[in-house]
Amino acid sequence: MIAAEIAVEQAHVDRVYDRLNEAARSARQVASEGRALYQSDRHSYVREEDGTGLYERDVFAFQAAKRLATLDAEHEGLVFGRLDRKNSETHYIGRIGVRDDDYEPLVIDWRAPAAEPFYRATPTSPMDIVRRRVLRSRGQRVIGIEDDLLDSRSGDQALVVVGEGALMAALTRARGPQMRDIVATIQAEQDEAIRAPYQGVTVITGGPGTGKTVVALHRAAYLLYSNRRRFESGGVLVVGPSRVFMNYIERVLPSLGEESVTLRPIGAVADDVVRISGERADSAEVATIKGRLSMVGILKRLAAEPPAGAPDLLAITIKGEPLILRAEELARIRADVMSRYRVNQGRAAAEAALINALWQRKPAEVDLERDQFDDLVADLATFRMFCNAWWPYLSAEDALARLGDRETVARVARGLSDHDQQLLSDSIRAGGEPTVADGALLDELIDRIGPLPESESEPNIFLDDAGDEVREVVTTADRLATQREVDPFAEPYQTYAHILLDEAQDITPMQWRMLRRRGQHASWTIVGDPAQSSWPDPEETQRALQQVIGNAPHREFRMSTNYRSPSEVFDLAAKIAVHAYPDADLPKAVRSTGFDPELRVADDDLAGSAVRAVRDLLTVVEGTVGVICPPSLLAMINSAVEGAPDEQDLRRVIIVTALQAKGLEYDGVLVVSPDEIVAQSPGGLRVLYVALTRPTQRLITLDRGPDASWRAALGALS
Numbered sequence: 001m002i003a004a005e006i007a008v009e010q011a012h013v014d015r016v017y018d019r020l021n022e023a024a025r026s027a028r029q030v031a032s033e034g035r036a037l038y039q040s041d042r043h044s045y046v047r048e049e050d051g052t053g054l055y056e057r058d059v060f061a062f063q064a065a066k067r068l069a070t071l072d073a074e075h076e077g078l079v080f081g082r083l084d085r086k087n088s089e090t091h092y093i094g095r096i097g098v099r100d101d102d103y104e105p106l107v108i109d110w111r112a113p114a115a116e117p118f119y120r121a122t123p124t125s126p127m128d129i130v131r132r133r134v135l136r137s138r139g140q141r142v143i144g145i146e147d148d149l150l151d152s153r154s155g156d157q158a159l160v161v162v163g164e165g166a167l168m169a170a171l172t173r174a175r176g177p178q179m180r181d182i183v184a185t186i187q188a189e190q191d192e193a194i195r196a197p198y199q200g201v202t203v204i205t206g207g208p209g210t211g212k213t214v215v216a217l218h219r220a221a222y223l224l225y226s227n228r229r230r231f232e233s234g235g236v237l238v239v240g241p242s243r244v245f246m247n248y249i250e251r252v253l254p255s256l257g258e259e260s261v262t263l264r265p266i267g268a269v270a271d272d273v274v275r276i277s278g279e280r281a282d283s284a285e286v287a288t289i290k291g292r293l294s295m296v297g298i299l300k301r302l303a304a305e306p307p308a309g310a311p312d313l314l315a316i317t318i319k320g321e322p323l324i325l326r327a328e329e330l331a332r333i334r335a336d337v338m339s340r341y342r343v344n345q346g347r348a349a350a351e352a353a354l355i356n357a358l359w360q361r362k363p364a365e366v367d368l369e370r371d372q373f374d375d376l377v378a379d380l381a382t383f384r385m386f387c388n389a390w391w392p393y394l395s396a397e398d399a400l401a402r403l404g405d406r407e408t409v410a411r412v413a414r415g416l417s418d419h420d421q422q423l424l425s426d427s428i429r430a431g432g433e434p435t436v437a438d439g440a441l442l443d444e445l446i447d448r449i450g451p452l453p454e455s456e457s458e459p460n461i462f463l464d465d466a467g468d469e470v471r472e473v474v475t476t477a478d479r480l481a482t483q484r485e486v487d488p489f490a491e492p493y494q495t496y497a498h499i500l501l502d503e504a505q506d507i508t509p510m511q512w513r514m515l516r517r518r519g520q521h522a523s524w525t526i527v528g529d530p531a532q533s534s535w536p537d538p539e540e541t542q543r544a545l546q547q548v549i550g551n552a553p554h555r556e557f558r559m560s561t562n563y564r565s566p567s568e569v570f571d572l573a574a575k576i577a578v579h580a581y582p583d584a585d586l587p588k589a590v591r592s593t594g595f596d597p598e599l600r601v602a603d604d605d606l607a608g609s610a611v612r613a614v615r616d617l618l619t620v621v622e623g624t625v626g627v628i629c630p631p632s633l634l635a636m637i638n639s640a641v642e643g644a645p646d647e648q649d650l651r652r653v654i655i656v657t658a659l660q661a662k663g664l665e666y667d668g669v670l671v672v673s674p675d676e677i678v679a680q681s682p683g684g685l686r687v688l689y690v691a692l693t694r695p696t697q698r699l700i701t702l703d704r705g706p707d708a709s710w711r712a713a714l715g716a717l718s
């Protein structure tokens with residue numbers, strides 16, 4: 001019976017692929033006839049409105065064919081669903097829409113309104129659907145079918161019903177290194193969040209494993225489909241916690257037929273204005289200091305500080321008469337210009353103010369018109385040298401580096417304790433690549449001091465590196481070029497029409513400011529779970545979120561089902577959650593595996609015990625094994641595990657800190673020394689909760705001794 005049904009579906013799937021191949025062929029033919037009609041503004045596939053050389057139906061199919069090429073080679077089938085309606089009509093649902101020669105739909109795009117019942121229909125509200133069928137495919141071959149009968153009263157005896165649940169089948173499959181899309185098995189509450197209107201702010205909450213991330217990514221694909229013009233030209237930015245996480249999710253969007261989205265880890269959001277990879281982390285304590293809102297005032301004062309070693313006397317001679325500006329007058333001029341301009345945009349105004357002050361001091365016997373006077377002063381080498389030293393252009397990196405000086409920190413960061421001042425200054429003085437937290441500070445500084453004029457941000461071969469010989473060819477014009485006026489209103493940031501933010505509970509107040517600069521007119525999708533926050537004060541980030549929402553229309557969706565962790569694992573994790581965050585939103589786990597988590601105690605050799613646990617996990621799970629360590633043990637566990645299991649299996653093992661594991665999942669998880677994980681994170685127990693909720697199958701914890709304190713939170717279980 002199943003074989004016959006599969007054959008029916010295979011016939012339809014074959015028709016779809018034939019149609020796509022044919023469309024691709026005919027499009028290629030038209031192209032080879034020399035009509036360059038296939039370039040859209042941003043992408044290389046033809047858009048319906050552009051393809052005047054093709055019949056509209058061919059354009060449609062051609063576009064689909066091109067998009068198909070972007071789907072991953074291992075994609076789980078272009079056509080994944082079928083709806084049988086009460087009126088005997090049948091519709092197929094797929095990742096992209098495809099039409100036949102007569103413009104009739106062969107497959108409906110999952111995001112189209114006509115596909116909605118596929119996700120929303122239930123036996124109590126069947127939406128005129130009699131049967132919903134999920135097709136499971138490998139490449140172009142249909143390999144399985146799962147049916148739901150939604151309206152048994154319809155009396156259509158011809159309908160065959162097979163399978164016992166596509167969702168369970170999807171959830172129990174082993175996990176690979178990248179996230180999969182869930183387009184065939186989206187649940188009704190998830191679908192509502194995906195299709196919510198784009199305006200304002202959409203907040204998606206829910207406990208671990210409830211699909212917040214996949215839902216958000218499907219929402220990005222949906223928004224691009226339903227408002228392509230707005231979002232393709234305005235841009236959609238997806239922000240996640242780390243580069244590892246971005247690599248983990250990046251395949252999902254192309255598999256949904258979308259590529260035109262910018263993906264950035266939070267540490268690299270400022271990459272549009274400063275060179276930053278955003279992978280280096282500060283210690284928890286330093287990251288906390290750098291993330292707090294009090295940094296705004298500190299950076300404001302820092303930006304207003306006169307440059308180190310700035311001269312406090314301007315003395316020139318005009319027609320034999322000395323003209324002098326002293327420290328007090330110079331300070332007044334600086335303060336006045338700073339109140340009107342950002343540092344990098346105020347240079348011309350500062351020079352004009354200096355010349356003006358000098359003019360006031362000019363003795364009457366110096367007989368010069370104002371214009372002549374201005375030109376004379378501006379050309380004086382002493383004046384130019386003074387300006388370069390007194391009002392240099394300032395890069396955000398150089399400005400931040402000033403915090404490496406303990407005395408500067410004491411001046412500008414009076415609100416911080418001595419201890420915190422020292423930590424901040426030590427961290428900046430240590431130098432190296434900017435950290436994740438530095439990204440938001442550099443961004444704030446650029447907002448305050450303005451970007452460097454273009455001629456300053458690129459090395460000038462005449463001024464910087466050249467030898468004396470070349471220096472002679474430097475003209476006054478070259479030197480003055482650095483003072484080109486900068487448009488004070490031009491924002492240096494890349495802005496977006498929609499910003500989708502994952503793991504929002506970890507966004508520090510300073511990072512919220514950085515994000516808001518990129519979304520001043522954007523609509524937002526904000527995804528998070530305060531119980532998993534690694535920020536010491538979750539209430540503070542909630543307040544920052546409220547500021548983003550402001551008066552904008554705002555809707556909230558709560559995801560209630562945990563699709564990741566088996567109930568045995570989640571029951572244990574939930575006990576930690578309520579200790580860590582009494583208001584934790586605890587989802588219901590849908591699966592049970594029959595295997596309780598194992599709470600092990602290491603013998604004297606922690607690394608050896610860890611390796612044994614990894615081996616045990618590798619034998620019981622098919623997919624990935626995650627080893628989650630406290631930062632201080634990462635290197636040791638890494639080298640211990642690397643030497644151990646055979647090479648084949650090693651590829652399935654990933655060793656990370658709890659923070660790096662955010663948003664990720666593994667089939668088997670070993671949590672090494674939970675107590676140290678708690679101690680080494682500002683989020684404490686909440687971060688342990690993150691670690692304990694990563695497994696899809698099995699969990700082992702490994703303590704150094706039998707009286708580990710985190711176990712106290714487990715109550716009866718300990």
Ligand SMILES: Nc1ncnc2c1ncn2[C@@H]1O[C@H](COP(=O)(O)OP(=O)(O)OP(=O)(O)O)[C@@H](O)[C@H]1O
Nearest residue numbers: 182185186187208209210211212213214563564663
């Ligand atoms: N409707 C669904 N069908 C199939 N799988 C699903 C569905 N919803 C969620 N999943 C799976 O559940 C797992 C957890 O999803 P996801 O990572 O999006 O959860 P999350 O809420 O973001 O978790 P966390 O808060 O821990 O980061 C993923 O493997 C995802 O594919």
